[in-house]
Amino acid sequence: MNASRLFALGLILPAVGLGLLAAPLPTALEAAVRELRAVTVEGQGNVAASGAWKAVAGAPLSSLPSLLEAMDGANDYALNWLRSAVETVEQRGRLAGGTVPVDGLEAFLRETRHHPRARRLAYELIQRAEPQRAARMLPGFVNDPANELRREAVDHVVTAGDAVVATDVPGAIAKYREALGHSREADQIDVIAKKLTDLKEKVDLPKVFxxxxxxxxxxxxxxxxxxxxxxxxxxxxxxxxxxxxxxxxxxxxxxxxxxxxxxxxxxxxxxxxxxxxxxxxxxxxxxxxxxxxxxxxxxxxxxxxxxxxxxxxxxxxxxxxxxxxxxxxxxxxxxxxxxxxxxxxxxxxxxxxxxxxxxxxxxxxxxxxxxxxxxx
Amino acid sequence: MNFMNTQLSLGTAASLLLASLCVAHAADWPQFRGPAGDGVAPDTKLPTTLDTGSVTWSANLPGRGISSPVIVGNRVFVTASSGARQDRLHVMCYNLADGVLLWERQFWATGRTQTHEKISAATPSPASDGQRIYAIFSSNDCVALDFEGNLVWFRGLGRDYPNASNSLGMSSSLVVTDGVVVAQVENDSESFTAGLDAKSGLNRWKLDRPKKANWTSPVVMKGTDGKPVVALQSSKGVAGIEPSTGKVLWNYDQGASTVPSTTVSGGRLYVPSQGLTVLEPTADGQAPKQVWRAGQLRPGTSSPVVVGDRVFTLNDGGILSCADTADGKRLWQLRLKGPFSSTPVVAGGVLYCVNEKGLVQVVDPAKITDPAKPEVAIASELDLGQVVVGTPSIAAGSLFVRSDGKLWRIGRASAL
Known part of the structure; x- marks a missing residue:
């Protein structure tokens, strides 16, 4: 199967414009972002993107939410160009003593229409800047469309079950059942199912999967x-x-x-x-x-x-x-x-x-x- | 991800400044098995007596991996992978002197990340040409970064060519020569080796290869005309490739292992083929001439090592065999504490062998005067206490070992 067929199968997200950016980037930076989003199969666009990447990676910390928004609709190659630029902005900005725009990142994260990977990255940026804020947000992701967020929130529910299993078996079972209902990844499902079967609970795995x-x-x-x-x-x-x-x-x-x-x-x-x-x-x-x-x-x-x-x-x-x-x-x-x-x-x-x-x-x-x- | 919060802090600023002038030099370890791809560190000596005090520093890693560290100038580059599906791909740069994290870049895998549980997406080793660090992962995602962590190019070879994968994982390390990064992406299905332009990542050439899973790594050697040749090993044998064009210059077709890799030393190839087969390329472009073959020197997962006029092979259980490079005659065997997956590395004629339990065993063959008593060669042991599957590296008078969770620098801090 060639790459064009891959596009046809929908394995690569369809491109959308940058018109939805909440806080418009400066024109020069937006042009650089467009170069990153233009990369495609077999390295096409790499040469232009290489120069543009330095411009994007040199953006101020305040641009982080807009750069994350630029991931919406980007293909998987472009996502990596953008991700590495976002993280570089954050790392270099933090080393220089700058302030991460945590409120803007949280607002971005709460909009589930954004790319799941961009939202997860926003969460991690918040985690680095304000871990307690991230921890407060985590339980709310248990039914989130971003699987990496959801997975961690489900683990949080499992941990709550583990904390009471020695003294409150029905309470633990309830937590494990809640976690099983929300989990979407096979290895996590297996772990939760084992906890339930160890407590003599029946789990209909064919139905779960x-x-x-x-x-x-x-x-x-x-x-x-x-x-x-x-x-x-x-x-x-x-x-x-x-x-x-x-x-x-x-x-x-x-x-x-x-x-x-x-x-x-x-x-x-x-x-x-x-x-x-x-x-x-x-x-x-x-x-x-x-x-x-x-x-x-x-x-x-x-x-x-x-x-x-x-x-x-x-x-x-x-x-x-x-x-x-x-x-x-x-x-x-x-x-x-x-x-x-x-x-x-x-x-x-x-x-x-x-x-x-x-x-x-x-x-x-x-x-x-x-x-x-x-x-x- | 809190890892970066603790490792990459304002306190790194001083290290960042000190490391900002990264100058490559001869003592670098730029790829899997060192500068010549033979596991030997030239002009370097390490302590032969190792103990816990020999650890100069250690650093926590953000993910799993068995790729070898690459050391260029005052920087140590390491790859790792993390996440439930090992689809987070990490490239880290540490300061050689103190192990402080200078920068980290993460990528999302675009190809398949399924591997055998013993390995992970960060199994192939990165390589450097002294200008950039090139990293490839089991997902066949390949990245080039400059030494400041700026992304130069990204290729998703597993996305470009969706059937190029191995459900047990890919492990062939990169080599870079003649301005070309050679990525050996050989597997049961869409099997190829690509020559990627070092500056842009674009295909310079793409060569169809045998459809058979292959975990070996390419090695660069000098051709009979002095130009570089990349030796590609597969189940079919070994092919000599012109790196700038991908043209096949010569071919050895008597089969070879798909796990341990060929070692080049003294213009000869030590090929894990029907035991160990030594080949010498000819000037006429015909099949290389067989010098000798020794069935009893069959290596395990480890690749052969050549030190002077001695060749060493190590089986998975820990039997280290030493033979004469002139004729392949076995001289002695030494039982080390196994099991082994990594390849020994050599400095000052001394072998540093790390087993899967993380036990570093220092073997000094010069101590053996009686082949019946080879155990006198074991100079010292250092237990790192963690599973180590990857091959260590040597630079700046130190041994660099990594596990799934840690990177150690072991050696003389005074060598800096």
Missing amino acids: GWVMKWKLIGPFDNTGGAGFATAYPPETQVALDAVLDGKGAQVRWVDFESKDDYGMIDFNKPFSELKEVAGYAYAEFWSEKDQPVEIRLGCQNGWKVWVNGKYLFGRDEYHRNREVDQYRMPVGLKAGKNVILVKCCQNEQKEDWTKSWDFQLRVTDAQGTPVVSAR
Whole structure:
């Protein structure tokens, strides 16, 4: 997938103008900021940005909120140019004995329309200047759209549960339940879930994560020498659930598969046995109540490809290196009504015990990681 | 993030002024495994008796990492990564004399940061050409900063080329030569090595490479015509690349390890291939000539080290093997306290070996008179008490070791 396709998938935020700046920057500084925002793929814009960066990094401390606002709508390359400039303004300004505009930073931080990363950076600047003010603000971020802020606030709730667990188990459980409801990151969810299960509480992990559990699987197809990864077997052009297809050494049919795993693992080895140099497909219907942007979040350590409504999202031919929850995040738009998710999952030739897995886990979420579940 | 509040304070102003004239000199350690990429510090001696009093200073680090410190003039550069997903990428600059943080820059990873738990996004080592510090991370984000911390350029190679990643993490360190920063981004999928213009970060060239996960690092050597050649190791072997163009000058195709890296010494390549294979490039651009091969010298994660007429390999368990560079004949083996991931570094002919438990073991091979009693070579030990996976660095008469949370300068303060 090239970078232009990446833009098309929405992995890079669409650009917006600088017209929304609350406190306009001086013209020369605004021009420099525009140079930083203009950087794009393969270092395009780097030469102009390098000169502009020094101008931005030399801005006064009072410009910090406006420089943070300049991150709104910036692409991920530009965000890094801007971030390093903001931090340099703050570090050099502080060394020179200047005053960080904490009130302005707080006002910026409280506006959730701003870029989540810029808001988190504003929080950290406040933390350095007035740690007690930051600490007072923290609990209010427990439902914040900026995941880094939210995560820390959720940790704060967990800590409150930890503080009373020895003397007030129901109180601790209530705190842990509150934290679990707000957490959006897998490792944090795991920690909270363990605290609850240690207290004999039941945690419905498939529901918390929102795994897609019901699929139809077909396979095996040939993946000798890894060639099957690039071979478009019939399900890639048309899915006919009653079809009988020529597979690897036999005719194959779609079979029902429902995961019973807490982490939503869709295991091809179960219906098809532990095979090598094979490929399989998984098909799921996902019903959406409305047109909406979502992320397909996949964990897989086999070769894989994903399509939604026939549109190819991404694929990767890496085998048995590692797997984790939300390993790959693919933005896509769902339409109201039925949507079709198709996953291709390939197994290679390796024979070691740790190379047996031929599986994946998949969930549909919003950009923050809140599960979006099928309406049917 | 309170780290910076305590480390980078008004009290740093004096150190900042003292360090403002950063002059590179021959005793620098500008990249992974030192100036020649062989782990040897030329013209430098360190104490052989190390104890807790040998620690000149230590500094807390804001994140994890196993990258080696880079020392240029009076500055020490270190990379780290932090955050729940290790997606905060840090470049720090410390004052050599007192370990005071002079500046820190952070970046958000634009590529994947998933790694094996033993490593982190800050696994590849940075490099310097004496003008700028170049840092790359497992996410394949690559930055160039001047010595005052001004951003010169940023590249998101993992964003530019989205399938260029490794779910166990990337670890190939940078080298910079001939005005080109060489980034070896080799993996199972979108595998390449890029030559980035040192001034702009733009691609000077991009070379398709074997589609196989590769954790080795490039090394710069002199070609038979005296011009620099970058040796790129992979599962397929070793290729000699012209750094200004990416042109493949020669190729050794008999396979090589994807973990320990080739060491260059005396114009020869000591390649972790079928044990250890020593190659000598030829003037005609043909495959390098094999000088010798020794299956019993197979290194573990550590790369080979050459000191004079002796070559050393270290396996993961801690067996240090010494062989004659003339023919590969093994002379002795010494059991160190393992396990090891880092590569020994050398000053004054003495090896400084740091195991994963943070135990620095000083090995002076000159003390061995009887190959049956190699243990006399262990001159001293210093327990740093933290997990150390990265390779240390040597400069200014000191050893620089980093863990996930700390950077130590160990040696003579009087050398400043």
